[in-house]
Amino acid sequence: xxxxxxxxxxxxxxxxxxxxxxxxxxxxxxxxxxxxxxxxxxxxxxxxxxxxxxxxxxxxxxxxxxxxxxxxxxxxxxxxxxxxxxxxxxxxxxxxxxxxxxxxxxxxxxxxxxxxxxxxxxxxxxxxxx
Amino acid sequence: xxxxxxxxxxxxxxxxxxxxxxxxxxxxxxxxxxxxxxxxxxxxxxxxxxxxxxxxxxxxxxxxxxxxxxxxxxxxxxxxxxxxxxxxxxxxxxxxxxxxxxxxxxxxxxxxxxxxxxxxxxxxxxxxxxxxxxxxxxxxxxxxxxxxxxxxxxxxxxxxxxxxxxxxxxxxxxxxxxxxxxxxxxxxxxxxxxxxxxxxxxxxxxxxxxxxxxxxxxxxxxxxxxxxxxxxxxxxxxxxxxxxxxxxxxxxxxxxxxxxxxxxxxxxxxxxxxxxxxxxxxxxxxxxxxxxxxxxxxxxxxxxxxxxxxxxxxxxxxxxxxxxxxxxxxxxxxxxxxxxxxxxxxxxxxxxxxxxxxxxxxxxxxxxxxxx
Numbered sequence: 001x002x003x004x005x006x007x008x009x010x011x012x013x014x015x016x017x018x019x020x021x022x023x024x025x026x027x028x029x030x031x032x033x034x035x036x037x038x039x040x041x042x043x044x045x046x047x048x049x050x051x052x053x054x055x056x057x058x059x060x061x062x063x064x065x066x067x068x069x070x071x072x073x074x075x076x077x078x079x080x081x082x083x084x085x086x087x088x089x090x091x092x093x094x095x096x097x098x099x100x101x102x103x104x105x106x107x108x109x110x111x112x113x114x115x116x117x118x119x120x121x122x123x124x125x126x127x128x129x130x
Numbered sequence: 131x132x133x134x135x136x137x138x139x140x141x142x143x144x145x146x147x148x149x150x151x152x153x154x155x156x157x158x159x160x161x162x163x164x165x166x167x168x169x170x171x172x173x174x175x176x177x178x179x180x181x182x183x184x185x186x187x188x189x190x191x192x193x194x195x196x197x198x199x200x201x202x203x204x205x206x207x208x209x210x211x212x213x214x215x216x217x218x219x220x221x222x223x224x225x226x227x228x229x230x231x232x233x234x235x236x237x238x239x240x241x242x243x244x245x246x247x248x249x250x251x252x253x254x255x256x257x258x259x260x261x262x263x264x265x266x267x268x269x270x271x272x273x274x275x276x277x278x279x280x281x282x283x284x285x286x287x288x289x290x291x292x293x294x295x296x297x298x299x300x301x302x303x304x305x306x307x308x309x310x311x312x313x314x315x316x317x318x319x320x321x322x323x324x325x326x327x328x329x330x331x332x333x334x335x336x337x338x339x340x341x342x343x344x345x346x347x348x349x350x351x352x353x354x355x356x357x358x359x360x361x362x363x364x365x366x367x368x369x370x371x372x373x374x375x376x377x378x379x380x381x382x383x384x385x386x387x388x389x390x391x392x393x394x395x396x397x398x399x400x401x402x403x404x405x406x407x408x409x410x411x412x413x414x415x416x417x418x419x420x421x422x423x424x425x426x427x428x429x430x431x432x433x434x435x436x437x438x439x440x441x442x443x444x445x446x447x448x449x450x451x452x453x454x455x456x457x458x459x460x461x462x463x464x465x466x467x468x469x470x471x472x473x474x475x476x477x478x479x480x481x482x483x484x485x486x487x488x489x490x491x492x493x494x495x496x497x498x499x500x501x502x
Contacts, residue, residue: 018341021424021436022324022463048324050438050463074327104331105339 018107019128022048024056024072024079030126032097032115037122044081044111044126046070058083058095065095077101079111093118099125152343153430155306156336158237162228166196166236167244170220175203175213178486182216182241184224198224200238200251202357204484211251221245230336262451262477265413268366273413273447275362275371284361284376285453286478291355293429295319295469307431309333318433325434325464332432341426345488347381349402350428350441351457351471358486359478371408371415376483385417395420400437402426414446428459436463451477 019026024046033039046056046067056067058081069082083095099113112125172183180203185193200206203213216222221244226236241250266278277283291305294317301317302310309315315330332339342348348356356377363372369388375381383403390407398405398421408417419441428435440460447453456472459465 018344018346018425020341020427021434023328025424025436048436048463050436052322072324074323077327077331105335 022054023077023101023104023109024048024054024070026128028111028126029129030110030124032117032122032124034120034122042124042126056081058085077104078113085117087118097124153306153337153340154237155304155308156338156340156343157229157235158227159230160227164226164228164236166198166224166226168193168196168221170216170218170222171195173213173216173218177204177484178202178488180206182222184222194234197232197235198226198238198241199236200241204486206251209251209253215250216241216243222250259451262449265447265450268364270366272410273415274364275415275445275447275453276364278450281480283477283479283481284359284483285354285475286359287476288355288455289474289476291430293319293351293355293431293433293471296471297469303431305430306337307429308337309431318431319459320466320469322464322466328434329432332427337430337432340432342488345379346426347379347402348375348377349404349422349426350435350439351443351455351459352427352429353377353381353383353403354455354475355430355473359475359483361483374483376486379488380486385415387415392418393420395438395440397421400424404439404441411444414444417441417443417445419443434464435459435461438463451479453477 025048026046028042028044028046030042031039032042041059043059044056044067045060046054048054054070054072056070058065058067063085065083065085067081067083069080071080072078078098078100081095081097083097085093085095087093094117096116097113099111102110102112108127108129110125110127113123115122115124166184166186168184168186170182170184174181174183179199180201182198182200184196184198186196187193223242223244224236224238225240226238229235229237238251242248243250266274268274292303292307294301294303301314304310309318312330312333315321315326315333318329321329347353353373353375354360356375358376360376361374363374365372366387369386371385371387373383373385375383381403383406385406385408387408387410389409392407393405400421400423402423402425404419405421406417406419408415410416420439422435422437422439424435424437427433428439438461442458442460444456445453453475454472455475456470458468458470460468
């Protein structure tokens, strides 16, 4: 395969990820954790309903957490997400993610910042996957 | 080879810059003017962007190889220029504007052959056109949007390359859609807050993230503001009109005119050009389109949209040489209300659409990669 052909293929590989609508819409993947400790996988699925409300879910599936409130500050592209998880005993645990959108113009933009779950504070980073 | 492929793929997927086809505004800084002199080392007379490479001596005695973009070869050939208008070894003087990132790349505003003083690649003045004839018609009386029977031609230059609400006060932009004054943002369209913020972000970034730079199609109204024109192929016997796009990787779009009802957005598969149904209202073809994906910008300049986008387009031909295009943009997720824009497009007689592909050759770094 010549480099020229390969080059064109690579352009089309990244093109499939494009999303130029509301910057939060899409599926995002990444993880959260505390310092150098173990990391916990995260999947965010968010969409824009057009009525000034963004809806979403964290880790869709049996252990999903509904996003209860998503607030974007358009002046600095910071995002706050409130959600509710359940601990091993089934008790509700409050989750709050506060981060900043980075690499905004890229199809693989990122959201990174502080993650608070119950009494634990760590960091998180998710990258838009599709 | 395998390692090279995996490494390259990982770089791309990591979001690194892709060498493709950024807009002029994203590539060049008009305020950074430079004059260069030296011999030509290579000429790439390649569509869509021709480059020459020249060796320029700096004040310290070193030699730097500059990449100079000097136009679209198909346009240059239309104006009488050929690849042989220059040859390797010719000494030229180039006035140019420098690229924003590559310190040895520039776009020529003039190229002069030192031996003769002749200025090359100049665009001749447009010929005076006689008064346009009446619009051609089909036997059933409908206006023909394409060539007259037995003739050829296509639609070429639009009266504007930017999309701005009709009722807006004068808004100054360049042809890439970059605002002269960011304070005019609210005059462009009735944005919802997030859409305004995204538009401002794109403007502040000099449009560098334009999906066209990643070779994605110019969907929506933008398809009628591209540099290489477009063509209608009317097929009444098949109940459809094909729109062939000269400026978007030889894309085409289908407008169904067989009387089918307008598609419901929930039934349409999201695509770059949407699903279009047209009908004639007098001398105007009115086209209703839904089913757009969110992978493109609807305008030069970066107007955002969502999958809720609904377009109503009116095409009319007041005379042989003029197409009038009017569009109503209805996207309640991105804009606070419907809004409209309109422009005209000039007929190019006796000509065919030229081949145009978004290709890797638009970036001189690719030519340098090839040489390694």
